[in-house]
Amino acid sequence: MKNIIKFIIGAIAILFGLYALIRIIDHKELTVGAFTLTFGITAIIWTIRAIKALSPGSSLRTYAGYFLTSLIFIVLFSIYHSLNTFFKWQQTIGDFMVLPEFMLITIAYMIFVISGYNMYKLGEEFGFQMQAKNIEKRIKNKKKKR
Numbered sequence: 001m002k003n004i005i006k007f008i009i010g011a012i013a014i015l016f017g018l019y020a021l022i023r024i025i026d027h028k029e030l031t032v033g034a035f036t037l038t039f040g041i042t043a044i045i046w047t048i049r050a051i052k053a054l055s056p057g058s059s060l061r062t063y064a065g066y067f068l069t070s071l072i073f074i075v076l077f078s079i080y081h082s083l084n085t086f087f088k089w090q091q092t093i094g095d096f097m098v099l100p101e102f103m104l105i106t107i108a109y110m111i112f113v114i115s116g117y118n119m120y121k122l123g124e125e126f127g128f129q130m131q132a133k134n135i136e137k138r139i140k141n142k143k144k145k146r
Contacts, residue, residue, distance in 0.1 A: 033082040040075040047071060059122055066115035073108035077101055 018035055025031045047068045054061035081101050084090055089097040 029085055037078050044071050063115055066111055070108045070111040073104050077104035
């Protein structure tokens with residue numbers, strides 16, 4: 001219960017802080033971009049800590065590595081997008097300046113696809129579909145008996 005209250009207070013503080021930044025700073029897109037970038041960097045830090053805590057060679061550590069790589073590309077996308085917006089590269093240099101954004105986010109999604117496929121294959125190999133179906137049947141039978 002104590003953690004939930006801390007979370008709610010933290011979320012409210014973040015929302016008020018974001019609102020204040022948007023009201024004070026004239027460029028809303030850059031403000032939100034910088035704000036969300038802090039979450040991306042925080043996610044990278046926590047993921048690195050998680051990887052260090054996981055057993056070397058474990059599947060979970062491998063998937064955390066995929067996740068970290070995707071996060072890095074998403075953060076790079078956010079940084080480039082913010083720089084592109086701030087320096088107005090697309091307007092001053094040309095529309096091709098948006099291509100690196102597309103490339104970075106596409107790579108991030110491709111890594112997510114590879115990770116998802118590998119998790120699917122792992123689930124097929126070690127999955128518990130039959131056990132899950134049996135558990136589901138038992139739950140339905142118990143509900144019918146009531």
